[in-house]
Amino acid sequence: xxxxKDNQLHRAFTFKDFREAFAFMTKVALLAEKMDHHPxxxxxxxxxxxxxxxxxxxxxxxxxxxxxxxxIDQLL
Amino acid sequence: xxxxKDNQLHRAFTFKDFREAFAFMTKVALLAEKMDHHPxxxxxxxxxxxxxxxxxxxxxxxxxxxxxxxxIDQLL
Amino acid sequence: xxxxKDNQLHRAFTFKDFREAFAFMTKVALLAEKMDHHPxxxxxxxxxxxxxxxxxxxxxxxxxxxxxxxxIDQLL
Amino acid sequence: xxxxKDNQLHRAFTFKDFREAFAFMTKVALLAEKMDHHPxxxxxxxxxxxxxxxxxxxxxxxxxxxxxxxxIDQLL
Numbered sequence: 001x002x003x004x005k006d007n008q009l010h011r012a013f014t015f016k017d018f019r020e021a022f023a024f025m026t027k028v029a030l031l032a033e034k035m036d037h038h039p040x041x042x043x044x045x046x047x048x049x050x051x052x053x054x055x056x057x058x059x060x061x062x063x064x065x066x067x068x069x070x071x072i073d074q075l076l
Numbered sequence: 077x078x079x080x081k082d083n084q085l086h087r088a089f090t091f092k093d094f095r096e097a098f099a100f101m102t103k104v105a106l107l108a109e110k111m112d113h114h115p116x117x118x119x120x121x122x123x124x125x126x127x128x129x130x131x132x133x134x135x136x137x138x139x140x141x142x143x144x145x146x147x148i149d150q151l152l
Numbered sequence: 153x154x155x156x157k158d159n160q161l162h163r164a165f166t167f168k169d170f171r172e173a174f175a176f177m178t179k180v181a182l183l184a185e186k187m188d189h190h191p192x193x194x195x196x197x198x199x200x201x202x203x204x205x206x207x208x209x210x211x212x213x214x215x216x217x218x219x220x221x222x223x224i225d226q227l228l
Numbered sequence: 229x230x231x232x233k234d235n236q237l238h239r240a241f242t243f244k245d246f247r248e249a250f251a252f253m254t255k256v257a258l259l260a261e262k263m264d265h266h267p268x269x270x271x272x273x274x275x276x277x278x279x280x281x282x283x284x285x286x287x288x289x290x291x292x293x294x295x296x297x298x299x300i301d302q303l304l
Contacts, residue, residue, distance in 0.1 A: 018266050019106045019151070022257045023099040026178070029250045030095045033182045038246050040272040075095070094190050098181045102254070105174045106261045114170050120192040171258045171303070175251040182247045227247070 002069045008040075009052040009065050011072075021046050027075045037068055078145045083136050084116075085128040085145050089152075097122050103151045113144055154221045159212050160192075161204040161221050165228075173198050179227045189220055230297045235288050236268075237280040237297050241304075249274050255303045265296055 002011045015021040021043060028050070032038045040051040050072065052065040078087045091097040097119060104126070108114045116127040126148065128141040154163045167173040173195060180202070184190045192203040202224065204217040230239045243249040249271060256278070260266045268279040278300065280293040 019103050023103045026102045027095050027099045030185045033186050038273045042270045044268040045266045109258045109262050114197045116196040118194045121190045175255045178254045179247050179251045
């Protein structure tokens with residue numbers, strides 16, 4: 001689940017393998033480009049961590065981040 | 077299901093939207109690069125068609141194509 | 153270069169290898185999702201063919217297709 | 229350029245925009261899957277940071293990492 005901490009929404013995802021993890025990242029990338037809202041994220045093999053906040057709001061968590069988090073959950 | 081016709085294995089895939097279709101294509105691309113065996117494929121919005129045969133075997137269907145088809149099915 | 157034929161704008165692209173071809177496809181996918189305008193396209197190894205027209209305009213070539221073609225050219 | 233520090237090879241990359249950054253990541257993903265050697269990496273908008281070491285060698289930098297770093301440089 002998403003957790004808010006240090007002015008960021010964060011969720012950790014674990015997949016079966018790198019292929020599944022990177023396919024998920026591709027879906028998130030398509031969403032991010034469409035919303036013009038790009039996460040900070042990390043990946044190694046089957047693990048993806050996504051951190052969301054809004055640069056134009058002084059790097060705080062806004063409704064835009066909450067909406068993106070909810071949409072990302074629907075991609076799973 | 078895959079069908080063999082005109083020396084090609086073919087299967088048509090339909091997804092919920094472009095995002096799901098392209099994420100699937102990304103998984104197939106990672107597989108294709110790993111197997112060094114690249115399909116002929118088409119996409120429009122939520123539809124993907126994959127056609128497999130083996131260039132080095134005179135563009136006929138080989139075990140390599142059958143193995144790839146089976147692995148693609150596992151990506152769904 | 154893009155050619156208009158049979159109510160489609162078409163351009164053929166050739167890359168060094170599959171990796172470069174699929175990276176280009178990923179850029180086009182991000183653009184397509186952002187514009188909500190999705191091409192019919194084909195790929196095999198280092199070759200990509202893109203065909204553009206507008207469904208909502210009776211599958212004819214519109215300004216939206218011309219704009220997308222110009223933007224795709226900038227991705228190269 | 230790549231720098232070795234804390235048992236990791238690291239290089240920071242900056243691109244024109246997210247689209248170029250993610251296309252680069254797709255090329256690296258295809259390479260990683262082919263080499264069966266997956267980086268730890270981070271991205272935000274146009275920035276990508278890649279960190280390489282070898283798990284099976286106790287998370288130290290090996291020739292495999294150096295080879296991957298050199299191949300990634302050729303993708304640019």
